[in-house]
Amino acid sequence: MNYKHALMVCCSIFCGSLAFAPLASASPATDAEFAQFKSEGASKFSAEQGKQNWTKEVTSKDGDKRSCTSCHDADITKPGKHNKTKKVIDPMSPSVNPDRFTDQKKIEKWFKRNCEWAWGRECTAQEKGDFLKFLTGEK
Numbered sequence: 001m002n003y004k005h006a007l008m009v010c011c012s013i014f015c016g017s018l019a020f021a022p023l024a025s026a027s028p029a030t031d032a033e034f035a036q037f038k039s040e041g042a043s044k045f046s047a048e049q050g051k052q053n054w055t056k057e058v059t060s061k062d063g064d065k066r067s068c069t070s071c072h073d074a075d076i077t078k079p080g081k082h083n084k085t086k087k088v089i090d091p092m093s094p095s096v097n098p099d100r101f102t103d104q105k106k107i108e109k110w111f112k113r114n115c116e117w118a119w120g121r122e123c124t125a126q127e128k129g130d131f132l133k134f135l136t137g138e139k
């Protein structure tokens, strides 16, 4: 193997790993979220727990069953549909929708609104962290 060849092999491995890096890496907004949840006493965030909570049904005071998947799809790589307005909601997974979870204010605003609607209360820091682990696919 000559020098040029070695360089090419090296580049194909290195550049290849760079191309995949953004899918797995955290965004500054989600880093800030996890730090915030930890400062509120939460720890050991679990994607598995987040996944279970994503489809967990809670009976509202009006008697209907509600969950995150009343509006978002259970498969987070697929678009959802708002249960009232019937508007399409873009997929939640950043692997197919890179605009997701890039703005901490937006994340918090919707956590608050959606937890209150779906579960009749705000989500805890632990629950929000578990959701974010599941939704972002971050390790």
Ligand code: HEC
Pocket (backbone or CB within 6 Å): 067, 068, 069, 070, 071, 072, 082, 083, 084, 089, 090, 099, 100, 101, 102, 103, 106, 107, 110, 111, 114, 115, 117, 118, 119, 131
């Ligand atoms: C009544 C419909 C509805 C329900 C139920 C719902 N959501 Fe949402 N959610 C929305 C809408 C609408 C948006 C904003 C539009 C968008 O971001 O595509 C949104 C956005 C979000 C965002 C912001 C994503 C980002 O890009 O920053 C998060 C986080 C979120 N929802 C989490 C949840 C969780 C967790 C639950 C269950 C506890 C839930 N949602 C239930 C309608 C809903």
